[in-house]
Amino acid sequence: MHAGxxxxxxxxxxxxxxxxxxxxPGTCAAGCYDRRTSDIAGHRVENEDMVDLPNRLPLRFRLPGSSG
Structure with a gap:
């Protein structure tokens, strides 16, 4: 499931x-796809998949001079 x-x-x-x-866990961006062509049972099949971006959930910010 994706929430966005x-x-x-x-x-x-x-x-x-x-x-x-x-x-x-991971992040996806609208319009960011990877396109690949595979050979399946003698047929060329084009696949388009969403690209996984780094997981943004553990991202933390701290202002200079602040503790923690």
Whole structure:
């Protein structure tokens, strides 16, 4: 499941979860696709998939001079 507002979307995972066999948190951007062509049973098939961007959930900001 992805949650977003049309430009960026976050793949549904709790913020404290790291990528593992059960969770694959990440970010996707609208219009950011990867196009590949594969040979399947003698036919050329073109696939277009969303590109996974780095997981933005653990991103933290701190102002200069602040603690924590």
């Amino acid at each position: 507002y049309g430009c960026f979307a976050t793949r549904g995972a709790p913020p404290e979860c790291a990528a593992d066999d059960a969770h694959y």
